[in-house]
C-alpha cells in the first residue's frame with residue numbers, strides 16, 4: 001500500500017469527519033437524483049444508479065488520496081469534486097426537464113408520458129402496439145383505446161369521473177389539455193352498472 005493511502009479500518013475521529021465531508025456532495029447528489037426521478041420521470045434507475053456509483057466512487061477516491069496530503073490539496077480536491085457534482089446535477093436536470101417537454105401523449109389516459117410512440121405507458125400500462133392489440137383480441141386500435149380507456153377511468157364505487165384529474169398523475173406526468181377521451185362518463189357508468197357487484 002502506498003504511504004499516502006490510509007487503512008479505512010483505522011481512521012481517527014478527524015479523518016472520519018473528513019471522509020463524511022468528502023462524501024457529502026455525493027449524498028446530496030443522490031438526494032437530487034431521487035428528486036429528479038420523482039418529478040421528471042424519463043429518468044429512471046438505469047441512469048441514476050451509475051451516476052450515484054460514479055460520484056460516490058470519485059468523492060471517496062478524493063478522500064483516500066488527499067487525507068494524508070497537505071490541507072491545501074485536500075481543499076482543492078473537495079472544491080473540484082463539489083464543482084463537478086454541481087455541474088453534473090445541473091446538466092442532468094436541464095436534460096431531463098427538456099426530455100419531459102418532449103414527451104408524447106398517451107391516447108388511452110391522456111398523460112404526456114411516452115418517450116416514443118408504442119412505448120408502454122407508465123401511467124395506464126397500455127402499449128399501443130399491433131402485438132398488444134392482437135394478443136388482447138382488439139379488432140382495431142380505436143377499439144383498443146376505447147376499451148382500455150373505459151377500464152382506466154372506471155371509478156371505484158360511485159366516484160365522479162373526471163378525465164383531466166389528477167394533474168399531474170401520481171407518477172408526476174402532466175395531463176395533455178388538448179387530449180380528448182373517445183368515451184364519455186355516461187358510457188363508463190353504464191358499463192359499470194352491468195358489471196357484477198364484486199367488480200363495481
Ligand SMILES: [Zn+2]
Nearest residue numbers: 106109121124
Ligand atoms: Zn396511458
